[in-house]
Amino acid sequence: MRVLIVHNILWSHYKAALFSELAQQCPVDCTLLVVQLAESEDKYNQLGKSGLIEHQYPYHLLHPGSLNSLSFSKKITGLISQINQFNPDIVNLSGYYDPAYWLLIGYCRLRGIKLVLSNESSEKDGSRNGWKEKFKRTLIRQFAGFINFGSSSAEYMLKMGARSSQIITQHAAVLNNTVVRQVYDRSIHSRQSLKEKYALPAHNFIFVGRLAEEKNLPALLSAFSWLKENDPKAHDWGLIIIGDGPLRAQLNTSALKDVFWLGGQPWNEVPAYLALADALVLPSHFEPWGLVVNEAMVCGLPVVVSNQCGCVNDLVEEEKNGYTFRPEVTLELGVALQKFVNLSEAERTQMGQHSLKLIAPFHTTTVAQEIWQGFRRIGSPTEASFRS
Structure with a gap:
């Protein structure tokens, strides 16, 4: 054949x-x-x-x-x-x-x-x-x-x-599970020095993708700003942005506290940045799938994903390995981020373990x-x- x-x-x-x-x-x-x-x-x-x-x-x-x-x-x-x-x-x-x-x-x-x-x-x-x-x-x-x-x-x-x-x-x-996991595991040992290099807080959300309209970055920035203003526990949380695109100049003008713009990175280096984060956020208006969710879950991270992403039915179980939200409702995203902020370290780790279970068939x-x-x-x- x-x-x-x-x-x-x-x-x-x-x-x-x-x-x-x-x-x-x-x-x-x-x-x-x-x-x-x-x-x-x-x-x-x-x-x-x-x-x-x-x-x-x-x-x-x-x-x-x-x-x-x-x-x-x-x-x-x-x-x-x-x-x-x-x-x-x-x-x-x-x-x-x-x-x-x-x-x-x-x-x-x-x-x-x-x-x-x-x-x-x-x-x-x-x-x-x-x-x-x-x-x-x-x-x-x-x-x-x-x-x-x-x-x-x-x-x-x-x-x-x-x-x-x-x-x-x-x-x-x-995706290439082997490379993603190898880079992530190697980076875990040096993540504290990387956090110091970028002046990152103790805990971080991360977005990875093109800075384009469909990714709904303004909603993510607004939701993160709301979180910082409304929950004292968010004091030691940051937001890492990995990627580049047509909206870079427009988005980067926002002077939000604890938002870190680290630019576009080769695919095989992204897991090193995932090692700096506690959860991935994908706020897109639409995604046929959203492979960055796979990457995060292979690394054992919980996820916050828009319900308009194709992967949500298979890869996100509400309150077990993450949360979903309607991308047009910024407050829902803010509340989802707030839930993570209020979880204990053990609860976030348990969510990450469930991510590993859900991603296994892929x-x-x-x-x-x-x-x-x-x-x-x-x-x-x-x-x-x-x-x-």
């Missing part, structure tokens, strides 16, 4: 970890190839350097530049050329929004190639009515299997016409096993049925 994965950008360190694990687990009678459309996207330039990314899997790069500069014609001709050369039994697409993928879907169907969709979308992702939904239903009917970021994205595929037997996994929101090794099992069912249904 020959499996071709089509992915958008080489920059994605979390996908590199999954693809590397898929290559490691690749059965002897199977062949895997990943086609990367481009190196990166313009929007990621402000996150900081990409850091060390190991691509331990076979891949072909269509365009050594930004995805934004890859033309439609080069994209579709390059993809069809790769299919003709590799002659796959299964093509795994990383989405269904790109018009080039629509043509590719038709081409694969004509050639009798099975299609698998990697899906991050859920019902929270924009408007869900009209002709667009009908068109999506038509597209989704062309796929034989679905690799989903979480239960909410799996539920959306089922609502759009997928069958439960076609769900390969709902744990595909993975490990690359487990997810890669589920994906290969799904590929087997689709590519060799008779053999898979016999083995079961």
Whole structure:
């Protein structure tokens, strides 16, 4: 069985970890190839350097530049050329929004190639009515299997016409657990000196991400300001901001006490900053998932996450490993932060332990096993049925 994965950008360190694990687990009678459309996207330039990314899997790069500069014609001709050369039994697409993928879907169907969709979308992702939904239903009917970021994205595929037997996994929101945890554990031993270096207080919340409108940073700053004014226990708490983006200049003008702007950092250095924090906060108006929540939980941190983030159904259990809130209600976020301030050290530690329990199914090794099992069912249904 020959499996071709089509992915958008080489920059994605979390996908590199999954693809590397898929290559490691690749059965002897199977062949895997990943086609990367481009190196990166313009929007990621402000996150900081990409850091060390190991691509331990076979891949072909269509365009050594930004995805934004890859033309439609080069994209579709390059993809069809790769299919003709590799002659796959299964093509795994990383989405269904790109018009080039629509043509590719038709081409694969004509050639009798099975299609698998990697899906991050859920019902929270924009408007869900009209002709667009009908068109999506038509597209989704062309796929034989679905690799989903979480239960909410799996539920959306089922609502759009997928069958439960076609769900390969709902744990595909993975990252490089090994690197994240190694950096975090190493940094724990030096965190006191780092706190002194940045003049940080004893306890800290942390935000990691692009400083962009959808991240809802003004609400976080307002909620933190409210907390500092209304709870004496917040005196020794700070807010660390890791990231860069279009709103940096506007947001950085706020002279709030105990807010520390530490800039964009390479992905593999972020865990060192998580070691300075007691809880992660993700206040976004919308996130298809929110992988920074995975990172924090792999490090054993509690989390405060907007209920508009795709990960909340799977990764946040209220009052057990964190809290959720409506992103449009700043006071709810402030109250959630206040709850953390009033927890004991032992209670926050217990929350972090529950985070480790909830994140366990989202490990690359487990997810890669589920994906290969799904590929087997689709590519060799008779053999898979016999083995079961």
